[in-house]
Amino acid sequence: MIKFDNVSKRYIDGEEALANINFELSKGELAFITGHSGAGKSTLLKLILAMERASSGQLIVNGMNLNRLGRRRIPFHRRQIGAVFQDHQLLFDRSVFDNVALPLQIAGYHAHEAGRRVRAALDKVGLLCKERLNPAHLSGGEQQRVGIARAVVNRPSIILADEPTGNLDPELSAEVMGVFEQFKSVGVSLLVASHDASLIASLNYRTLTLDHGRLVEDRAAGYAGSENAGR
Amino acid sequence: MPAASARKPPRRQGSAAAALRKWLDGHRMTALTSVRRLLATPVSSLLTVFVIAVSLLLPSLLLALSASLDSLLDGVQQETQISLYLDDSVTDFEAQEVSNDLLTEPDITTVRLISKAQALEEFAASSGLGEVLAALDTNPLPATILVTPVSTEPGRMTALAARLADLPAVTSAQVDSQWLRRLEAFSRLVSVAGGVLSLVVLLGLFVIVGNTIKLAIENRRQEIQVIKLVGGTDAYIARPFLYSGVYFGGAGGALAALMQAIVFTIFNSPLRELFSLYEGELTLLQFGGIDMAALVVAGIVIGWFAALFASLRSILAMQP
Ligand SMILES: Nc1ncnc2c1ncn2[C@@H]1O[C@H](COP(=O)(O)OP(=O)(O)OP(=O)(O)O)[C@@H](O)[C@H]1O
Numbered sequence: 001m002i003k004f005d006n007v008s009k010r011y012i013d014g015e016e017a018l019a020n021i022n023f024e025l026s027k028g029e030l031a032f033i034t035g036h037s038g039a040g041k042s043t044l045l046k047l048i049l050a051m052e053r054a055s056s057g058q059l060i061v062n063g064m065n066l067n068r069l070g071r072r073r074i075p076f077h078r079r080q081i082g083a084v085f086q087d088h089q090l091l092f093d094r095s096v097f098d099n100v101a102l103p104l105q106i107a108g109y110h111a112h113e114a115g116r117r118v119r120a121a122l123d124k125v126g127l128l129c130k131e132r133l134n135p136a137h138l139s140g141g142e143q144q145r146v147g148i149a150r151a152v153v154n155r156p157s158i159i160l161a162d163e164p165t166g167n168l169d170p171e172l173s174a175e176v177m178g179v180f181e182q183f184k185s186v187g188v189s190l191l192v193a194s195h196d197a198s199l200i201a202s203l204n205y206r207t208l209t210l211d212h213g214r215l216v217e218d219r220a221a222g223y224a225g226s227e228n229a230g231r
Numbered sequence: 232m233p234a235a236s237a238r239k240p241p242r243r244q245g246s247a248a249a250a251l252r253k254w255l256d257g258h259r260m261t262a263l264t265s266v267r268r269l270l271a272t273p274v275s276s277l278l279t280v281f282v283i284a285v286s287l288l289l290p291s292l293l294l295a296l297s298a299s300l301d302s303l304l305d306g307v308q309q310e311t312q313i314s315l316y317l318d319d320s321v322t323d324f325e326a327q328e329v330s331n332d333l334l335t336e337p338d339i340t341t342v343r344l345i346s347k348a349q350a351l352e353e354f355a356a357s358s359g360l361g362e363v364l365a366a367l368d369t370n371p372l373p374a375t376i377l378v379t380p381v382s383t384e385p386g387r388m389t390a391l392a393a394r395l396a397d398l399p400a401v402t403s404a405q406v407d408s409q410w411l412r413r414l415e416a417f418s419r420l421v422s423v424a425g426g427v428l429s430l431v432v433l434l435g436l437f438v439i440v441g442n443t444i445k446l447a448i449e450n451r452r453q454e455i456q457v458i459k460l461v462g463g464t465d466a467y468i469a470r471p472f473l474y475s476g477v478y479f480g481g482a483g484g485a486l487a488a489l490m491q492a493i494v495f496t497i498f499n500s501p502l503r504e505l506f507s508l509y510e511g512e513l514t515l516l517q518f519g520g521i522d523m524a525a526l527v528v529a530g531i532v533i534g535w536f537a538a539l540f541a542s543l544r545s546i547l548a549m550q551p
């Protein structure tokens with residue numbers, strides 16, 4: 001589904017954010033990306049979304065080589081990806097409902113069908129009662145969950161989440177991860193960037209660790225369990 | 232894959248009619264949103280509309296004036312005359328004789344004598360200076376004979392006028408087509424000026440509308456960024472701004488049409504008086520429904536193109 005083939009990313013001002021990244025994420029797989037602040041987690045997700053371009057190497061998403069993705073194709077590429085942004089990227093000139101409806105509106109869904117899906121998505125993140133509010137009046141954790149609802153509302157085949165549980169208490173974090181697991185079970189591929197070590201440890205999925213732009217560890221799912229068993 | 236097939240439903244009902252309805256629905260929503268946004272800042276929106284209207288009004292006035300002059304010239308062309316001003320010493324009886332003689336000339340079709348008294352009467356009526364003139368001891372106006380020649384060809388007319396000017400009773404002969412020539416030249420000048428001004432205004436409107444749209448886009452940078460991130464195409468992003476351009480242009484055109492109708496109504500009655508001195512069947516300044524519609528359409532087209540240009544420039548300059 002997603003394949004990094006020797007991908008490097010150097011920002012214009014010289015910072016090498018990612019160096020020679022190699023890994024593959026298959027359909028229906030969930031993986032965490034972890035690493036210190038500035039390790040390159042967000043950059044990696046931005047490459048997949050075509051928000052940034054790789055400086056070298058091949059990045060293939062859903063069979064499409066992003067190096068050959070023209071500007072006009074980028075929106076359609078993004079429509080198959082649901083993304084949760086570290087900085088939420090919500091619009092404060094409209095309600096929670098309209099924020100979540102945005103991807104459906106863009107894809108041209110009928111208002112009735114869109115409404116049904118938006119409510120289903122808001123229900124999943126426990127915000128159905130706040131659909132009429134302006135996201136500016138919500139708490140940080142609630143805003144984050146609005147972003148999650150928006151990411152899943154279009155039933156994407158890939159979900160990218162950048163610190164989706166950063167502002168959530170352990171209980172809500174578990175709930176949000178539960179939503180992600182539901183999508184995983186129907187074949188959606190998910191990449192979740194997080195430095196919440198306890199959350200990662202508790203769920204025991206594949207974990208990619210970045211350090212100064214290098215992929216230093218690719219720990220397979222179930223590894224933590226066996227490690228614990230070994231001690 | 233379940234996720235992928237789940238993405239298809241909007242297309243599944245998929246007849247062409249359904250697709251068209253979906254497309255129209257999207258446009259209607261965008262159109263309404265754009266109206267709401269413009270109404271949210273009524274003062275600046277009205278100002279923009281007003282500036283567009285005034286810009287459109289100037290060339291439109293000139294072009295309409297030139298068109299009116301042209302149709303007016305068409306109407307009087309056949310009635311080109313030579314005015315013979317008679318000497319003050321010529322009596323009414325002698326004047327009548329001269330005009331009778333002229334009627335026998337083969338080069339001349341009609342002759343009309345305006346006596347000194349008649350001339351005074353007509354002038355008093357048209358100028359409104361009756362009392363002033365009545366206070367004068369003598370009548371300053373000469374008797375005039377209006378001659379319509381067989382040929383209105385300029386060379387022949389000038390020759391005829393020269394010959395008639397030599398008659399003893401005549402002090403001077405004036406070919407009336409001279410003012411027509413001048414009027415024609417003036418009309419041409421007005422039409423050229425209108426054309427040049429149209430180009431200048433076209434450029435100006437591009438800058439005005441373009442800048443307004445550019446600012447609107449700057450103000451919505453954050454929203455545009457988010458729309459891009461969730462898969463909005465450049466066309467989708469540009470659409471509300473194109474509607475704004477159409478609204479601005481259309482409203483500006485309509486306001487310009489209204490102003491022009493008012494200006495023409497105000498100017499028509501003094502012009503009617505001015506031209507009635509020349510006794511033609513005159514078509515005065517005309518501004519009908521078609522001209523009004525043309526102004527509105529011009530506004531819409533300019534607004535749309537300017538908005539398209541400005542929004543594509545701004546949106547393409549942003550990160551994809
Ligand atoms: N637009 C940019 N221009 C230049 N350098 C950048 C840009 N974005 C990120 N960087 C740099 O690239 C490196 C990786 O940044 P990135 O945002 O991917 O880190 P991260 O792992 O997401 O960190 P955090 O956990 O704090 O979110 C950092 O050193 C950062 O300064």
Ligand SMILES: [Mg+2]
Nearest residue numbers: 041042086162
């Ligand atoms: Mg980050």
